[in-house]
Amino acid sequence: MRAYGRRHRRWNRRNPQPLLFVPDEPLTLAALAAVGRALFRYRSELAPVTAGMILAVGGLVLHRTHPEAWPAVLTVTIVAVLAAALRGLPWGLTRTAERAYAATTTAVAGSWLAAATALGPGRSPLLTVLVVAVIALGIPWWGHRRRRARVRVDRVINAWPNLAEVIGLTGSRIMSAVVDTWGWRARLKLRPGQSVADVIARVPAIESALGTRPGAVRVEQDPAHAGRCTMRVLAADPHAGAIPWPGPTSRSLADPIELGVFEDATPVRVPLLRRHALIGGTTDSGKSGVLNVVLGNLAACTDVVLWGIDLKGGMELRPWAPCLARLATTPDEAAELLADAVAVLDARADAAGRDNTRVWKPTPTAPALVIVIDEYAELADTAPDAVGHAESIARRGRALAVDLLAATQRPTQKAMGGGALRSQMSVRVCLRVRERRDVDLILDKGMLSAGWHAHTLDAPGKFYVLADGHNQPRRARAYLVTDDLVRQTAARYADQRPDLDPLSRAAIDHQPKPIEPPRLSADDPEQTLLMALDQAPTDGLTVPELINLTGMRRTWVYDRLQAHAVAGRARQVTRGRWRA
Numbered sequence: 001m002r003a004y005g006r007r008h009r010r011w012n013r014r015n016p017q018p019l020l021f022v023p024d025e026p027l028t029l030a031a032l033a034a035v036g037r038a039l040f041r042y043r044s045e046l047a048p049v050t051a052g053m054i055l056a057v058g059g060l061v062l063h064r065t066h067p068e069a070w071p072a073v074l075t076v077t078i079v080a081v082l083a084a085a086l087r088g089l090p091w092g093l094t095r096t097a098e099r100a101y102a103a104t105t106t107a108v109a110g111s112w113l114a115a116a117t118a119l120g121p122g123r124s125p126l127l128t129v130l131v132v133a134v135i136a137l138g139i140p141w142w143g144h145r146r147r148r149a150r151v152r153v154d155r156v157i158n159a160w161p162n163l164a165e166v167i168g169l170t171g172s173r174i175m176s177a178v179v180d181t182w183g184w185r186a187r188l189k190l191r192p193g194q195s196v197a198d199v200i201a202r203v204p205a206i207e208s209a210l211g212t213r214p215g216a217v218r219v220e221q222d223p224a225h226a227g228r229c230t231m232r233v234l235a236a237d238p239h240a241g242a243i244p245w246p247g248p249t250s251r252s253l254a255d256p257i258e259l260g261v262f263e264d265a266t267p268v269r270v271p272l273l274r275r276h277a278l279i280g281g282t283t284d285s286g287k288s289g290v291l292n293v294v295l296g297n298l299a300a301c302t303d304v305v306l307w308g309i310d311l312k313g314g315m316e317l318r319p320w321a322p323c324l325a326r327l328a329t330t331p332d333e334a335a336e337l338l339a340d341a342v343a344v345l346d347a348r349a350d351a352a353g354r355d356n357t358r359v360w361k362p363t364p365t366a367p368a369l370v371i372v373i374d375e376y377a378e379l380a381d382t383a384p385d386a387v388g389h390a391e392s393i394a395r396r397g398r399a400l401a402v403d404l405l406a407a408t409q410r411p412t413q414k415a416m417g418g419g420a421l422r423s424q425m426s427v428r429v430c431l432r433v434r435e436r437r438d439v440d441l442i443l444d445k446g447m448l449s450a451g452w453h454a455h456t457l458d459a460p461g462k463f464y465v466l467a468d469g470h471n472q473p474r475r476a477r478a479y480l481v482t483d484d485l486v487r488q489t490a491a492r493y494a495d496q497r498p499d500l501d502p503l504s505r506a507a508i509d510h511q512p513k514p515i516e517p518p519r520l521s522a523d524d525p526e527q528t529l530l531m532a533l534d535q536a537p538t539d540g541l542t543v544p545e546l547i548n549l550t551g552m553r554r555t556w557v558y559d560r561l562q563a564h565a566v567a568g569r570a571r572q573v574t575r576g577r578w579r580a
């Protein structure tokens with residue numbers, strides 16, 4: 001190209017020449033350049049054809065110059081086939097299918113070259129065989145998912161400088177990129193002055209520029225360098241389906257609890273010993289689901305006594321009753337339970353002071369006490385006295401192994417009884433929230449702008465976790481503990497539950513009320529439900545009453561009621577009240 005306007009030399013700085021360019025090379029050269037660029041761009045797709053052409057030319061040259069060299073060609077082929085099949089060499093292939101493909105292709109290509117060296121590539125049917133082989137071996141190549149992904153990534157890397165300019169990240173560079181099971185990830189080096197917050201703020205623009213689905217891009221800070229980050233592009237959502245709970249992995253409170261899995265399939269392990277935990281999220285975001293995973297693990301720990309507070313009439317925690325030493329379902333019971341926990345705390349603090357020990361080390365004979373509270377806001381509203389006790393436990397409980405685990409929809413100042421409690425909770429699990437600002441309420445100030453975008457979580461059980469060892473906004477999904485698994489797990493570990501140590505027991509100056517068993521008792525909850533519906537009063541029973549009677553979870557009761565309604569075995573008398 002050259003600048004237009006040799007005839008307009010009079011143009012100078014004051015009267016600038018319009019910036020017009022015309023090609024000064026012939027059209028054929030421009031066309032050749034375009035074809036060359038296209039061949040280079042599609043070099044991966046064209047690789048089988050290119051290989052076929054190289055073989056044809058190679059065969060011709062060898063036949064003309066060294067026709068007697070075909071045994072040497074065959075020997076090299078055998079060595080190359082063995083290297084590809086056994087070691088994946090020279091491409092470093094690890095998968096069996098890829099090694100088999102490489103070995104087959106090498107064997108076919110080498111045999112053809114040996115034949116062409118001896119006989120000449122023009123000898124019938126060698127050319128036909130070559131064309132058929134290129135097509136037959138090309139099909140798996142063209143269809144190979146990882147190869148196509150790699151090509152796409154290469155193109156993005158090449159186009160990144162332009163894309164970055166459009167997105168508003170001018171000067172950033174992709175340093176390396178790797179294709180993985182779920183998509184690909186790249187290490188980004190930012191221009192001096194740019195920060196990861198700038199990249200996070202531009203995630204929707206990046207998704208648009210890369211042409212991905214919305215919500216496909218994740219950005220993680222490089223812990224070692226403020227000007228670097230990892231950008232993950234997920235071709236498909238690894239958390240699209242529910243992940244079944246594999247069963248308890250902890251045997252002691254000292255073991256971290258496995259809540260679910262991150263998007264790269266690594267498990268989410270959260271330490272709970274000497275930590276209070278807050279689980280927040282809007283309604284139906286999966287708070288009880290996370291509580292179930294935690295309870296399922298704690299039920300298997302022989303050094304923890306579990307107490308529960310569930311002011312929804314025991315709807316969520318009653319199924320765990322066999323493993324709970326106490327369950328409060330009314331505000332008065334909750335206040336009493338927390339007061340007793342403070343008494344335990346005081347006794348332990350006294351003992352620790354006398355013995356000059358700083359921390360209470362949980363053992364099966366001197367277990368920790370974990371108090372699980374479902375819907376903390378309800379407690380703050382209906383039992384304000386209890387809030388003072390909860391705050392006292394939050395402030396002093398960690399060293400003495402009395403921990404709180406609270407779930408709530410919105411941990412506002414009011415709901416958290418002033419916020420003193422929240423500030424003591426060092427494990428935060430944030431499920432889907434309705435309003436963006438709730439992210440900062442549940443996690444901490446500034447977390448929303450730091451990339452903890454819980455308002456974009458799109459399925460129950462998806463969460464972000466902030467805890468020791470988890471300070472990056474990585475999405476995870478909690479395991480799903482089905483109602484049947486809750487029942488089985490609670491029944492399995494019921495006999496192994498430890499009692500409080502004598503010191504703590506003595507601190508509680510009254511005999512706690514035993515957990516009320518369900519009024520009807522058939523072994524099969526399905527039978528219990530049908531009996532309850534049969535014997536229900538004329539205005540029917542509410543769902544919480546049915547949960548109480550069957551000992552099953554809300555979702556189970558709803559599902560069974562729908563099924564019985566369809567089969568004509570149950571009907572809704574008025575809204576929310578059921579009978580046979």
Ligand SMILES: Nc1ncnc2c1ncn2[C@@H]1O[C@H](COP(=O)(O)OP(=O)(O)OP(=O)(O)O)[C@@H](O)[C@H]1O
Pocket residue numbers: 242243281282283284285286287288289290409460461462477478479480481555
């Ligand atoms: N990890 C999970 N994977 C898949 N589905 C889940 C998961 N956790 C919960 N769910 C489903 O989401 C629904 C709501 O879950 P859950 O009752 O735990 O929500 P919640 O936040 O406790 O609701 P609420 O605020 O009304 O008590 C249920 O149908 C449950 O089966």
